Amino acid sequence: MKYLTSKDEFDAELEQAGNKLVVIxxxxxxxxPCRTIAPEFEKLAAQIPDVIFVKVDVDEAAELxxxxxxSCMPTFQFYKNKVKVAEIxxxxxxxxxxxxxxxx
Numbered sequence: 056m057k058y059l060t061s062k063d064e065f066d067a068e069l070e071q072a073g074n075k076l077v078v079i080x081x082x083x084x085x086x087x088p089c090r091t092i093a094p095e096f097e098k099l100a101a102q103i104p105d106v107i108f109v110k111v112d113v114d115e116a117a118e119l120x121x122x123x124x125x126s127c128m129p130t131f132q133f134y135k136n137k138v139k140v141a142e143i144x145x146x147x148x149x150x151x152x153x154x155x156x157x158x159x
Contacts, residue, residue, distance in 0.1 A: 056097060057109045060116045065123075068109060069137045076140075076159045077107045081123065081130040083114055088146035089129045095148050099155065106159050133158050 059065050059079070069077060080096050082089040100108035113120040113128060123132060131151055133141040141154050 056100065058115070059109055059111050059119065062119050062122055065111075065119055068107070069134055072107050072134070072137075074136055075105060075107055076155065077109065077134040078155060079123075079132045079134070080108070080110045081113055081120055081125045081128060081132070082110055083112060083128050086128040092129060092146035092148060092151070096151070099152065103155065103159070106155060 057068075059068060065079075078099075080089075080093075082093070084090075096108065096110075100106075111119055111123075111125075113125060127144050129146055130142065130144045131154070132139055133154060135158060140158050143150050143154055
């Protein structure tokens with residue numbers, strides 16, 4: 056699983072993705088719900104190879120997290136063609152799966 060640590064990496068990832076969906080998991084090591092959903096996020100990444108799944112540790116990438124407007128964890132942001140198309144907060148696997156399916 057790739058971790059983004061800066062706005063430059065974030066911009067490069069969205070640029071390289073082209074018209075593929077990019078799902079970003081904003082997480083923290085101390086966040087219980089983040090640890091709960093992490094294995095499911097990894098499984099989704101393995102099951103859906105045409106979608107790009109990446110993570111951002113909010114403590115390691117505070118500037119990027121602030122740029123993206125993150126105020127709680129986990130937050131999942133969905134980007135397509137460099138534009139944010141959806142965002143969900145909380146460790147809701149059903150909502151995560153349905154949002155991926157609706158936007159890929």
